[in-house]
Amino acid sequence: MKNKSYVWISFIILIFGIWAVPKIIKKFEKSDLVLIGxxxxxxxxxxxxxxISNKNYEGKVYVLxxxxxxxxxxxxxxxxxxLVLQKEFYGNLxxxxxxxxxxxxxxxxxxxxxxxxxxxxxxxxxxxLTGDSKYIFDLSKKFNLYAGQNEDSPGGFEHSGLFALIDKEGNIRCRKDEFGNPILYYDGTSDEGVQMIKEDIQLLLND
Incomplete structure (x- = not known):
């Protein structure tokens, strides 16, 4: 009788285990971040x-x-x-x-x-950082982060509100969207964008 009960309990555990496997969500890791280049x-x-040059940031995770x-x-x-990111990572050199x-x-x-x-x-x-105007606008084009002069815009300039995330090896990194496509950059004007980059900075720092 005991053997039959043991077999029955084992069967239930096995069935539950098979059912539960698809429910397990894989932990988000550094390897899940896309390396853009x-x-x-x-x-x-x-x-x-x-x-200051990019070489000053070697070995650091930074936001540009x-x-x-x-x-x-x-x-x-x-x-x-x-400043939210400063508060989160203050003290981490x-x-x-x-x-x-x-x-x-x-x-x-x-x-x-x-x-x-x-x-x-x-x-x-x-x-x-500051420098030659043409140099800076050319640099923004290389990053593919829009910036330009526009007399009709408030302040005389316009630019994207995106943050670039760069890892310790000097590579641009990002996560994927819900469709599996790289987002490239993070929205620096939204709480959601800041939360995402905060999480991904931590992943890169943990490496």
Whole structure:
């Protein structure tokens, strides 16, 4: 009788196990992030009038954006969302931010330094970068992150609100959308985009 009960219980466990397997959700891992390719190289001046290049970010996971200090539209939102990332990863010396101005005529190192102080930037490897206007616009094209002058736009410039995620090896990385397609960049103006990049930064830092 005991043997029959044991066989019956084992059968139930087996059936339940087979039913439950499809229900198990695989944990999202670094390998699930798409490797887009090497990020374009750059060399610019930061808020301390120091030359900074992509080489300064080697061995770090970092987020790159294009912005300008006097932007009256999406930049304030992007700034606040970047501060969310600062709060999340503050103290981790393997994380950094590169904010490149598209208005270098006005955004001198001194102006950028003041802008950082106003925002409350404390992250050691957050550089606000400026340089030659043509060089910067060419760089935005290489990243495929739109930026341009437009007298009809508020502030005289327009640009995407996207964040680029770059891994420790200098490669652009991203997750896939619900259809399995790479999203390429993260929406720096939405809570959803910030939550996604926050999760993916952590994956890359854990490597």
């Amino acid at each position: 090497p990020a374009p190289q750059f060399e610019l001046l930061n808020q301390d009038n120091k030359v 954006e294009f912005f300008f200090a006097n932007c009256p539209t999406i930049c304030p939102i992007m700034n606040q969302n970047m 393997k994380f950094g931010v590169a904010s490149i101005t598209i208005d270098p005529t006005n955004d001198t190192p001194e102006v950028l330094k003041e802008h950082m102080d106003e925002l409350g930037v404390k992250l050691p490897f957050w550089n606000m």
